[in-house]
Amino acid sequence: MSIPSTPITCRDSTWLVSCARDGALTPAEASQLAAHLAGCVACQVASRQLVQLFAQLDTLLAREDPPA
Protein backbone atom coordinates (compact mmCIF):
# COMPACT_ATOMS: atom_id res chain seq x y z
CA MET A 1 0.00 0.00 0.00
CA SER A 2 1.44 3.36 -0.97
CA ILE A 3 1.85 6.12 1.58
CA PRO A 4 -0.31 9.17 0.83
CA SER A 5 1.82 12.14 -0.22
CA THR A 6 1.81 15.31 1.82
CA PRO A 7 -0.57 17.84 0.25
CA ILE A 8 1.02 20.85 -1.43
CA THR A 9 -0.35 24.24 -2.40
CA CYS A 10 -0.85 25.71 -5.87
CA ARG A 11 2.19 27.88 -5.26
CA ASP A 12 4.23 24.81 -4.37
CA SER A 13 3.05 23.07 -7.52
CA THR A 14 4.34 25.90 -9.74
CA TRP A 15 7.70 25.58 -8.00
CA LEU A 16 7.82 21.85 -8.74
CA VAL A 17 6.82 22.37 -12.39
CA SER A 18 9.72 24.80 -12.69
CA CYS A 19 12.11 22.38 -10.98
CA ALA A 20 11.02 19.60 -13.33
CA ARG A 21 12.26 21.74 -16.22
CA ASP A 22 15.78 21.47 -14.81
CA GLY A 23 15.80 17.83 -13.80
CA ALA A 24 13.77 14.92 -12.59
CA LEU A 25 11.73 15.43 -9.47
CA THR A 26 12.19 13.04 -6.59
CA PRO A 27 9.53 10.31 -6.40
CA ALA A 28 8.00 12.10 -3.42
CA GLU A 29 7.89 15.44 -5.26
CA ALA A 30 6.44 13.83 -8.38
CA SER A 31 3.79 12.12 -6.29
CA GLN A 32 2.89 15.35 -4.51
CA LEU A 33 2.62 17.22 -7.80
CA ALA A 34 0.53 14.54 -9.46
CA ALA A 35 -1.81 14.33 -6.50
CA HIS A 36 -2.28 18.09 -6.45
CA LEU A 37 -2.85 18.38 -10.19
CA ALA A 38 -5.42 15.60 -10.06
CA GLY A 39 -7.63 17.66 -7.80
CA CYS A 40 -6.92 21.25 -8.83
CA VAL A 41 -8.45 22.62 -12.02
CA ALA A 42 -6.56 25.92 -11.82
CA CYS A 43 -3.23 24.12 -11.57
CA GLN A 44 -4.17 21.87 -14.46
CA VAL A 45 -4.65 25.03 -16.54
CA ALA A 46 -1.47 26.62 -15.20
CA SER A 47 0.48 23.46 -15.90
CA ARG A 48 -0.80 23.43 -19.48
CA GLN A 49 0.16 27.08 -19.83
CA LEU A 50 3.68 26.36 -18.64
CA VAL A 51 4.02 23.33 -20.90
CA GLN A 52 2.96 25.47 -23.87
CA LEU A 53 5.34 28.21 -22.84
CA PHE A 54 8.23 25.74 -22.53
CA ALA A 55 7.42 24.30 -25.96
CA GLN A 56 7.48 27.78 -27.46
CA LEU A 57 10.76 28.51 -25.72
CA ASP A 58 12.23 25.32 -27.16
CA THR A 59 11.14 26.37 -30.62
CA LEU A 60 12.29 29.95 -30.26
CA LEU A 61 15.65 28.91 -28.87
CA ALA A 62 15.92 25.80 -31.10
CA ARG A 63 16.98 23.77 -28.11
CA GLU A 64 16.56 20.42 -29.76
CA ASP A 65 19.83 19.00 -31.04
CA PRO A 66 19.94 18.45 -34.77
CA PRO A 67 20.23 14.79 -35.77
CA ALA A 68 23.77 13.54 -36.34
Added chain:
Amino acid sequence: MPSRSRAAASSAPDTGPWQALAHERPFLLRLARLQLASTADAEDAVQETLVGAAHGWRNYAGRSGLRSWLTGILRHKIVDLLRSRRMLASVDLAYVAEAADGGGEFDALFTPDGAWHPDTFVDTVCGATALAQRQLLDIVELCMRRLPEDTARLFLMREYLGMELKEIEEHCMLTNANLRVVLYRARMRLRECAVRSWGEPE
Protein backbone atom coordinates in the same frame (compact mmCIF):
# COMPACT_ATOMS: atom_id res chain seq x y z
CA MET B 1 5.70 20.79 -45.47
CA PRO B 2 9.18 22.26 -45.43
CA SER B 3 9.68 25.48 -43.57
CA ARG B 4 10.56 28.63 -45.40
CA SER B 5 14.16 28.31 -44.30
CA ARG B 6 14.29 24.69 -45.39
CA ALA B 7 12.85 25.70 -48.71
CA ALA B 8 15.45 28.40 -48.98
CA ALA B 9 18.16 25.93 -48.06
CA SER B 10 16.97 23.48 -50.67
CA SER B 11 17.44 26.10 -53.34
CA ALA B 12 20.97 26.76 -52.15
CA PRO B 13 22.77 24.76 -54.86
CA ASP B 14 21.63 27.39 -57.33
CA THR B 15 22.26 30.48 -55.24
CA GLY B 16 24.91 29.36 -52.79
CA PRO B 17 24.33 29.38 -49.05
CA TRP B 18 24.26 33.11 -48.57
CA GLN B 19 20.64 33.70 -49.46
CA ALA B 20 19.44 31.06 -47.02
CA LEU B 21 21.84 32.23 -44.33
CA ALA B 22 20.92 35.87 -44.75
CA HIS B 23 17.28 34.94 -44.28
CA GLU B 24 18.08 33.66 -40.78
CA ARG B 25 20.32 36.54 -39.74
CA PRO B 26 17.61 38.74 -38.13
CA PHE B 27 16.45 35.88 -35.92
CA LEU B 28 19.99 34.99 -34.87
CA LEU B 29 20.74 38.61 -34.09
CA ARG B 30 17.68 38.96 -31.89
CA LEU B 31 18.67 35.80 -30.06
CA ALA B 32 22.26 36.94 -29.54
CA ARG B 33 21.11 40.30 -28.27
CA LEU B 34 18.97 38.58 -25.68
CA GLN B 35 22.08 36.96 -24.26
CA LEU B 36 24.84 39.46 -24.91
CA ALA B 37 24.67 42.93 -23.45
CA SER B 38 26.74 44.42 -26.25
CA THR B 39 25.16 44.84 -29.66
CA ALA B 40 28.63 44.75 -31.20
CA ASP B 41 29.33 41.41 -29.51
CA ALA B 42 26.00 40.08 -30.73
CA GLU B 43 26.72 41.15 -34.30
CA ASP B 44 30.21 39.64 -34.15
CA ALA B 45 28.86 36.34 -32.84
CA VAL B 46 26.22 36.19 -35.55
CA GLN B 47 28.69 37.13 -38.27
CA GLU B 48 31.09 34.40 -37.13
CA THR B 49 28.19 31.97 -37.06
CA LEU B 50 27.18 32.77 -40.63
CA VAL B 51 30.74 32.65 -41.93
CA GLY B 52 31.29 29.33 -40.16
CA ALA B 53 28.04 28.00 -41.58
CA ALA B 54 29.03 29.04 -45.09
CA HIS B 55 32.33 27.21 -44.73
CA GLY B 56 30.56 24.12 -43.40
CA TRP B 57 27.69 24.27 -45.85
CA ARG B 58 28.72 21.11 -47.72
CA ASN B 59 28.79 19.15 -44.46
CA TYR B 60 25.41 20.52 -43.41
CA ALA B 61 23.68 19.31 -46.54
CA GLY B 62 20.23 19.93 -45.15
CA ARG B 63 20.41 17.15 -42.55
CA SER B 64 18.48 19.21 -40.01
CA GLY B 65 16.49 22.39 -39.90
CA LEU B 66 18.65 25.27 -41.01
CA ARG B 67 17.56 27.44 -38.09
CA SER B 68 18.30 24.68 -35.61
CA TRP B 69 21.75 24.14 -37.12
CA LEU B 70 22.59 27.84 -37.06
CA THR B 71 21.26 28.30 -33.55
CA GLY B 72 23.49 25.47 -32.39
CA ILE B 73 26.55 27.13 -33.94
CA LEU B 74 25.61 30.48 -32.43
CA ARG B 75 25.15 28.84 -29.03
CA HIS B 76 28.81 27.73 -29.05
CA LYS B 77 29.97 31.19 -30.17
CA ILE B 78 28.11 32.85 -27.32
CA VAL B 79 29.37 30.38 -24.73
CA ASP B 80 32.96 30.89 -25.94
CA LEU B 81 32.52 34.66 -25.82
CA LEU B 82 31.01 34.67 -22.36
CA ARG B 83 33.72 32.39 -21.00
CA SER B 84 36.60 34.22 -22.66
CA ARG B 85 35.48 37.51 -21.18
CA ARG B 86 34.51 36.01 -17.85
CA MET B 87 31.07 37.51 -18.39
CA LEU B 88 29.53 34.59 -16.57
CA ALA B 89 30.60 36.15 -13.29
CA SER B 90 28.99 39.49 -14.03
CA VAL B 91 25.75 38.68 -12.31
CA ASP B 92 24.67 41.15 -9.66
CA LEU B 93 24.90 38.99 -6.58
CA ALA B 94 23.04 41.52 -4.47
CA TYR B 95 20.13 41.36 -6.88
CA VAL B 96 20.14 37.58 -6.90
CA ALA B 97 20.22 37.44 -3.11
CA GLU B 98 17.35 39.87 -2.99
CA ALA B 99 15.48 37.77 -5.51
CA ALA B 100 16.00 34.70 -3.40
CA ASP B 101 14.77 36.43 -0.29
CA GLY B 102 11.98 38.39 -1.85
CA GLY B 103 9.18 35.93 -1.91
CA GLY B 104 6.59 38.64 -2.20
CA GLU B 105 6.76 39.24 -5.92
CA PHE B 106 4.05 36.74 -6.71
CA ASP B 107 1.93 37.38 -3.65
CA ALA B 108 -0.77 38.94 -5.78
CA LEU B 109 -1.05 35.71 -7.74
CA PHE B 110 -1.75 33.56 -4.71
CA THR B 111 -3.95 33.68 -1.65
CA PRO B 112 -2.26 33.62 1.77
CA ASP B 113 -2.71 29.85 1.90
CA GLY B 114 -0.98 29.33 -1.45
CA ALA B 115 -3.94 28.86 -3.79
CA TRP B 116 -4.27 30.75 -7.07
CA HIS B 117 -5.97 34.06 -6.35
CA PRO B 118 -9.29 34.13 -8.24
CA ASP B 119 -8.95 37.86 -8.94
CA THR B 120 -5.59 37.60 -10.68
CA PHE B 121 -5.50 34.10 -12.15
CA VAL B 122 -5.48 34.19 -15.95
CA ASP B 123 -6.89 30.98 -17.37
CA THR B 124 -6.22 31.63 -21.03
CA VAL B 125 -4.42 28.95 -22.93
CA CYS B 126 -2.56 29.11 -26.17
CA GLY B 127 -5.11 27.99 -28.75
CA ALA B 128 -3.74 26.28 -31.81
CA THR B 129 -5.60 28.57 -34.14
CA ALA B 130 -5.66 31.73 -32.09
CA LEU B 131 -2.35 33.09 -33.22
CA ALA B 132 0.16 32.18 -35.86
CA GLN B 133 3.25 30.36 -34.65
CA ARG B 134 5.38 33.35 -35.55
CA GLN B 135 3.22 35.58 -33.37
CA LEU B 136 3.49 33.16 -30.47
CA LEU B 137 7.26 33.22 -30.69
CA ASP B 138 7.20 36.99 -30.91
CA ILE B 139 5.21 37.07 -27.66
CA VAL B 140 7.74 34.85 -25.90
CA GLU B 141 10.60 36.95 -27.23
CA LEU B 142 8.93 40.15 -26.12
CA CYS B 143 8.27 38.72 -22.67
CA MET B 144 11.90 37.63 -22.36
CA ARG B 145 13.00 41.16 -23.15
CA ARG B 146 10.96 42.35 -20.18
CA LEU B 147 12.87 40.18 -17.72
CA PRO B 148 15.36 42.02 -15.50
CA GLU B 149 18.82 41.91 -17.05
CA ASP B 150 20.44 39.50 -14.62
CA THR B 151 17.39 37.29 -14.57
CA ALA B 152 17.40 37.13 -18.36
CA ARG B 153 21.10 36.35 -18.45
CA LEU B 154 20.79 33.45 -16.00
CA PHE B 155 17.58 32.26 -17.61
CA LEU B 156 19.16 32.09 -21.06
CA MET B 157 22.29 30.40 -19.75
CA ARG B 158 19.97 27.62 -18.76
CA GLU B 159 17.30 27.70 -21.45
CA TYR B 160 19.31 28.63 -24.53
CA LEU B 161 22.93 27.85 -23.81
CA GLY B 162 21.86 24.62 -22.12
CA MET B 163 24.30 24.99 -19.26
CA GLU B 164 23.78 22.70 -16.31
CA LEU B 165 22.75 24.30 -13.04
CA LYS B 166 26.04 23.31 -11.43
CA GLU B 167 28.06 25.07 -14.12
CA ILE B 168 26.03 28.25 -13.80
CA GLU B 169 26.35 28.13 -10.03
CA GLU B 170 30.13 27.77 -10.20
CA HIS B 171 30.70 30.48 -12.80
CA CYS B 172 28.30 32.94 -11.25
CA MET B 173 29.08 32.06 -7.65
CA LEU B 174 25.46 31.31 -6.86
CA THR B 175 23.98 28.74 -4.56
CA ASN B 176 21.77 26.10 -6.06
CA ALA B 177 18.84 27.46 -4.05
CA ASN B 178 19.35 31.02 -5.32
CA LEU B 179 19.66 29.91 -8.93
CA ARG B 180 16.53 27.80 -8.72
CA VAL B 181 14.62 30.76 -7.31
CA VAL B 182 15.81 33.03 -10.11
CA LEU B 183 14.80 30.48 -12.76
CA TYR B 184 11.44 29.97 -11.06
CA ARG B 185 10.76 33.69 -10.97
CA ALA B 186 11.75 34.05 -14.63
CA ARG B 187 9.42 31.27 -15.70
CA MET B 188 6.56 32.64 -13.63
CA ARG B 189 7.08 36.12 -15.07
CA LEU B 190 7.15 34.70 -18.59
CA ARG B 191 3.97 32.74 -17.95
CA GLU B 192 2.20 35.76 -16.56
CA CYS B 193 3.31 37.88 -19.52
CA ALA B 194 2.49 35.26 -22.14
CA VAL B 195 -0.96 34.24 -20.89
CA ARG B 196 -2.05 37.87 -20.90
CA SER B 197 -1.15 38.01 -24.59
CA TRP B 198 -2.62 34.72 -25.71
CA GLY B 199 -6.11 36.00 -25.11
CA GLU B 200 -8.07 32.85 -25.71
CA PRO B 201 -10.25 31.73 -22.79
CA GLU B 202 -10.03 28.11 -21.68
